[in-house]
Amino acid sequence: MELQQLTKGIRTWQQRPEWFFNREHTDSYEQWYEGRYKRAEVWQKKTIGSLIKKDERIKTLLEFGCGTTRFTRWWHNIGIQATGADLSPFMLGQGRHLFDGNLALADAHYMPFKDKTFDSLAFITTFEYYRDPIQVIREARRVAKHGIVFGMMNRNSPKFIRRRVQQAFGKNPFYVTAHFYTPDSLISKINEALNGENYSIEWTCTGLPKWFPVQQWGMPYGDFFALFVQFK
Template sequence: MQLEQKSFSVLSESLTNWQGRKEWFFNREHTDTYEQWYEGRYKRAEVWQKKVMAQLLGSNPEIKELLEFGCGTTRFTRWWEEIGIEATGADLSPFMLGQAVHLFEGDLVNADSHFMPFKDHSFDAVAFITTFEYYRDPVQVIKEAARVGKKGIAFGMMNRNSPKFFRRRIQQAFGKNPFYVTANFYTPQGLTHKIHEALEGREYTIEWTCTGLPKWFPLQQWSLPYGDFFGLYVHFKD
């Protein structure tokens, strides 16, 4: 029993410090209430985020099977079916997947996105929804996604070009917001730079659009790089 307790302690510490740092998604206090957060004040933002991702992928007849990495509790993974896409979910956090298994009837995989346990071209596309911000080696993750995804890669991202970015950083300074301490926020241009670095030599096009604008603003989606959220799709041409 003492040996088992010690082994669990070592495992718990390695998960808590994945990538050599503490991550909120290995904390049951946060993962067990993740779905409630979406059903509360974040609901309106989710509606517009899904509209953006549907616009980028839903009208593409090439995308029939998709792998969503960092699927969490499968909030988006469950939704892809509504726009005609069969999804598989993957996540590193066993605590997130512990919630997901009760909510999602499709396939779920516990894995690290830096080393995806799938053969080349296993899916039509790979998607990252508000999870790519947490990867220490984003170029490696993009390379893996390009290997596994046959037609393209989709990103749903928290935008650095947003007043909420500064609010989050101020909250962190006062120890009020644990969710974004290790997050690296991108702009559409910043993410595009990483994509070009990872996919050098390949032929592809990039399409993106922004949402997450204030409720009072006359537009809720546009092609300017400002807003709390942007969707970006890399379409392989080779």
């Protein structure tokens, strides 16, 4: 009853319709990863883990845009205690049955957490949807002690063109409002948001064709990239 009251009338965010407020999509979200996206998920986790585990200070993490907690459940596999937050009550309704940790219904532009509550903050395929990325990065810096990790759909990928073509024909509702980044364009936003801070940035790409000789590399090409901002 409580969740029904929260979700009543919710259809838009940032004055625009979003797929994650549509039960038709959120109820089947987990199935995507169990099917054709399973291989991609494995490599996404490898790239993210390879970066964040270099900082031994990180023991706790807040994942914003946690959705059904697909990645939130995974963090403990690499020794990190995770909390999830998301704006979509439909996604969190799914996650509540799959994840036994803490979850919060919240907007990343206004994070309801005290300064430096977590060692790190993570955005996994969700940062693409924020209308004010500078404000979100600054909020993440306020809440995180040691770093911010991003898992991003890469603009430097043939799949970017395919998604936009699908969208033009009304076949792909998931990326209509998404802004795709490259490593360089995301770094530019980070530098603008964190001007005056002392930090380093490292990134790596994956999402390459099966036949390609490597599946993770330091070139800015591939369907997915992981980027870690480490605070000094």
